[in-house]
Amino acid sequence: ALCSRLSSIRAASSCTNGQTGCHFLSLANLFDRVIQHSARMHGISNDLHSEFELYFLPSKNQIGRVSRNCHTSTILTPNGKENAQRIAREELTEVILKLLVAWREPLWHFHQNMAQHREFNNFSSNKSLEMSEMVHELRRGVQKVVEKMQMLGVINSSLGNLGSPEALLASDRAEWRLMNDYDLLYCFRRDSNKIQNYLKILKCRIVPEHGC
Amino acid sequence: MGGCTHIHTRLHKISCLPSVEGFQLWIILMATSKNRQNLAVHYLISQIVLHFAATLGPHFTDCISRDQETFRCWWSPGSLQNLSSPGALRVFYLKKDSPTSEWKECPEYIHENRECFFDANHTSVWIPYCVQLRGQNVTYFNEDDCFTVENIVRPDPPVSLNWTLLNISPSGLNYDVLVSWKPPPSADVGVGWMRIEYEIQYRERNATNWEALEKQPHTQQTIYGLQIGKEYEVHIRSRMQAFVKFGEFSDSIFIEVTEIPSKDYTVPLTLVLIFGVVAVLTVIMLIVISQQQRIMMILLPPVPAPKIKGIDSELLKKGKLEELNFILNGGGVDGLPAYATDFYQEEPWVEFIEVDEEDAEGGDKEDNYNSDTQRLLGLPHRNIEGFSAISHPDDDSGRASCYDTDLPEHDTQRLMASLLPGQPEDNETCLDAPASETGEKPLIQTQIGGPQTWINTDLYAQVSNVMPSGGVVLSPGQQPKIQENTSGSERETQKGGKQNEDVEGIKEQKRNEPQFQLFVVVPEGGGYTAENNTQQTSTPPSTSVPGAGYQTIQPQPMETKPAATGDANESPYILPEPSQSQLFTPVADYTVVQELDTHRSLLLNPPPSQSPSLCQPQHPLKVPMPVGYVTPDLLGNLTP
Numbered sequence: 001a002l003c004s005r006l007s008s009i010r011a012a013s014s015c016t017n018g019q020t021g022c023h024f025l026s027l028a029n030l031f032d033r034v035i036q037h038s039a040r041m042h043g044i045s046n047d048l049h050s051e052f053e054l055y056f057l058p059s060k061n062q063i064g065r066v067s068r069n070c071h072t073s074t075i076l077t078p079n080g081k082e083n084a085q086r087i088a089r090e091e092l093t094e095v096i097l098k099l100l101v102a103w104r105e106p107l108w109h110f111h112q113n114m115a116q117h118r119e120f121n122n123f124s125s126n127k128s129l130e131m132s133e134m135v136h137e138l139r140r141g142v143q144k145v146v147e148k149m150q151m152l153g154v155i156n157s158s159l160g161n162l163g164s165p166e167a168l169l170a171s172d173r174a175e176w177r178l179m180n181d182y183d184l185l186y187c188f189r190r191d192s193n194k195i196q197n198y199l200k201i202l203k204c205r206i207v208p209e210h211g212c
Numbered sequence: 213m214g215g216c217t218h219i220h221t222r223l224h225k226i227s228c229l230p231s232v233e234g235f236q237l238w239i240i241l242m243a244t245s246k247n248r249q250n251l252a253v254h255y256l257i258s259q260i261v262l263h264f265a266a267t268l269g270p271h272f273t274d275c276i277s278r279d280q281e282t283f284r285c286w287w288s289p290g291s292l293q294n295l296s297s298p299g300a301l302r303v304f305y306l307k308k309d310s311p312t313s314e315w316k317e318c319p320e321y322i323h324e325n326r327e328c329f330f331d332a333n334h335t336s337v338w339i340p341y342c343v344q345l346r347g348q349n350v351t352y353f354n355e356d357d358c359f360t361v362e363n364i365v366r367p368d369p370p371v372s373l374n375w376t377l378l379n380i381s382p383s384g385l386n387y388d389v390l391v392s393w394k395p396p397p398s399a400d401v402g403v404g405w406m407r408i409e410y411e412i413q414y415r416e417r418n419a420t421n422w423e424a425l426e427k428q429p430h431t432q433q434t435i436y437g438l439q440i441g442k443e444y445e446v447h448i449r450s451r452m453q454a455f456v457k458f459g460e461f462s463d464s465i466f467i468e469v470t471e472i473p474s475k476d477y478t479v480p481l482t483l484v485l486i487f488g489v490v491a492v493l494t495v496i497m498l499i500v501i502s503q504q505q506r507i508m509m510i511l512l513p514p515v516p517a518p519k520i521k522g523i524d525s526e527l528l529k530k531g532k533l534e535e536l537n538f539i540l541n542g543g544g545v546d547g548l549p550a551y552a553t554d555f556y557q558e559e560p561w562v563e564f565i566e567v568d569e570e571d572a573e574g575g576d577k578e579d580n581y582n583s584d585t586q587r588l589l590g591l592p593h594r595n596i597e598g599f600s601a602i603s604h605p606d607d608d609s610g611r612a613s614c615y616d617t618d619l620p621e622h623d624t625q626r627l628m629a630s631l632l633p634g635q636p637e638d639n640e641t642c643l644d645a646p647a648s649e650t651g652e653k654p655l656i657q658t659q660i661g662g663p664q665t666w667i668n669t670d671l672y673a674q675v676s677n678v679m680p681s682g683g684v685v686l687s688p689g690q691q692p693k694i695q696e697n698t699s700g701s702e703r704e705t706q707k708g709g710k711q712n713e714d715v716e717g718i719k720e721q722k723r724n725e726p727q728f729q730l731f732v733v734v735p736e737g738g739g740y741t742a743e744n745n746t747q748q749t750s751t752p753p754s755t756s757v758p759g760a761g762y763q764t765i766q767p768q769p770m771e772t773k774p775a776a777t778g779d780a781n782e783s784p785y786i787l788p789e790p791s792q793s794q795l796f797t798p799v800a801d802y803t804v805v806q807e808l809d810t811h812r813s814l815l816l817n818p819p820p821s822q823s824p825s826l827c828q829p830q831h832p833l834k835v836p837m838p839v840g841y842v843t844p845d846l847l848g849n850l851t852p
């Protein structure tokens with residue numbers, strides 16, 4: 001299903017150069033698919049987190065403690081609607097990409113841990129695998145969207161945000177290993193919601209006429 | 213504030229430290245059910261718990277955000293009444309966006325509701341908040357009162373609900389409805405800040421349970437299978453996608469569809485009838501066209517063409533006479549019973565038409581003869597009929613039982629019997645054996661008795677019928693004629709003609725003496741005996757050709773002799789002896805042409821003297837013959 005979505009994203013970009021309406025329509029379609037993808041990713045993370053919480057049943061509220069341990073806390077993200085709307089498109093896009101890049105490796109390791117731990121049922125194990133794959137697919141999808149936007153001239157092709165995203169993560173490379181599984185799930189749940197929100201805002205800023 | 217405080221704030225959570233265990237569990241169970249997740253119920257439950265709880269300090273009851281941009285928190289002073297006055301308790305919150313954040317006081321109080329309102333400037337999403345109540349010197353804080361804004365969002369219900377009828381089922385009992393609405397105005401969906409999904413619930417007017425449809429993010433949804441005549445109540449609630457907290461239900465709308473008068477069914481019925489009739493007609497036409505041949509056979513059966521039994525109609529066409537004769541002679545597989553083959557096998561010049569049982573040719577003649585002889589002789593028709601009947605090898609009454617086609621002798625005898633005037637028709641002498649002499653005798657004897665009546669009979673005998681064996685049957689009341697010789701010679705001389713024609717020619721011949729002799733013309737050869745005069749009864753029964761006194765036109769009467777006879781037996785009968793009374797006593801109206809002289813005049817012989825072979829009865833039959841008289845019709849039959 002993920003591959004089909006990306007291939008459909010590629011297929012959507014088959015307009016000729018002369019038809020701007022077609023281009024924007026295809027961009028809107030691209031956005032829709034990516035947003036749909038992120039929504040699903042967030043749903044899975046939510047399910048996993050709830051399951052984890054049920055299973056471990058933490059005695060007390062972990063919110064205060066956990067929020068400081070998310071390895072993505074260093075990434076500056078808009079925390080409100082006005083902030084998200086005031087920020088430049090390029091910055092917003094960059095934030096999205098940063099988030100996606102930051103979570104690829106930790107989720108993969110998380111899935112490996114899930115597979116080894118027999119306490120979790122297959123349902124959770126499948127979800128963790130799906131989650132880790134989705135992050136990767138979503139990143140590729142968003143990159144396609146960015147390329148489309150750059151082609152259309154919607155955003156400036158400022159190289160800073162699209163340079164090697166992996167380089168941005170270099171400083172954060174070790175931090176995620178300090179998180180336990182529960183914290184990881186909590187943090188990812190939050191970040192997936194951010195990604196979904198930002199993508200939606202971005203779409204409604206760029207192509208608002210196609211369903212916002 | 214105790215371990216159960218978080219029940220009020222997070223009723224969806226199961227975790228709870230037991231203080232008032234029974235009620236707490238009950239509250240938990242109630243809280244986890246769907247129908248209880250709204251503010252009013254929260255408050256009610258908290259009040260109940262407060263009522264039953266021994267000590268319960270000030271606490272927050274709930275914090276809710278409606279638009280993810282602002283949120284509110286409500287608190288309760290608890291059982292301690294001295295804190296119920298406004299301002300006694302203060303709300304402080306902590307926003308953990310940095311490690312050095314501090315507790316701050318509620319930016320906006322609404323004391324009437326014991327509510328603290330956080331506006332957009334003080335609201336940050338994805339950042340944990342903690343709230344606490346502070347009294348004079350006491351701080352009431354629970355770690356469970358920390359949250360993030362996106363997790364406490366409960367969107368407002370949609371607005372502007374309405375419904376449209378989609379369709380009604382063919383049975384007229386159910387219908388589908390499309391319900392549409394607008395997203396809550398407080399939720400900024402247009403910017404994409406909130407992604408809401410909706411849940412429709414409906415129920416019948418007086419029912420207690422709601423039917424819930426699947427959650428979906430669009431602003432319209434179809435309800436299927438509502439029943440006509442019933443009133444339904446519909447309301448909708450919303451929540452953030454991938455989150456669990458629902459908002460309040462919208463105001464209910466009511467759907468009702470009453471009986472719609474059914475459309476005129478006559479129009480479809482007439483159409484159906486028309487199509488049905490057209491289809492049936494088409495089918496019938498197809499059947500008729502496909503089965504045309506058979507229907508034509510049934511309606512207009514073909515008229516059978518006349519056929520001769522056993523003969524292919526092809527043979528009757530030109531040029532196939534030989535084959536026809538072959539079949540007629542019995543040579544073919546389906547050959548006819550050949551009565552005449554035995555007689556004429558040695559004579560290739562003999563050609564004859566086989567007379568079938570159903571052949572009407574002889575019958576016609578028979579009728580003619582009958583009528584003629586009747587008129588001439590004044591004999592009862594009966595005899596003639598009987599006689600002619602015998603001649604026919606058919607199953608006419610009066611003789612059929614004794615008839616044997618293979619034995620012409622019998623025929624002869626039978627003929628004899630019937631020829632005798634006055635003989636009853638049923639006087640059938642059934643002749644079992646070929647030996648017929650004995651049988652003949654009585655006939656002859658009886659015959660003798662009758663010659664008296666013949667005195668005034670005609671000079672010649674009329675051939676009334678031709679037998680299948682080839683013999684010619686003379687009609688009664690006439691002088692017996694020796695026909696077969698004549699016929700044989702006639703055939704020889706005149707033509708190789710048909711037997712029947714010979715018979716006619718015989719008419720003009722000199723007739724036999726009016727004897728008792730009944731001569732049946734026999735095509736030469738044996739087969740049957742001709743009854744001749746009494747004196748010749750001793751003659752061998754086979755091949756008896758009554759030749760007494762018959763005359764040929766031929767100037768060479770001797771010709772007939774060899775022609776007619778290959779058989780010695782025949783000679784006495786066949787041979788035309790001029791000395792014989794060739795000319796029988798002719799009747800006044802007739803005469804027989806004896807010969808033609810050189811002047812081409814007809815010589816009519818005087819009545820010949822009786823031949824010794826002839827019977828005495830000849831004499832009485834003598835009649836002066838008019839010499840030189842030939843009737844015109846006879847003239848045509850004369851051939852040189």
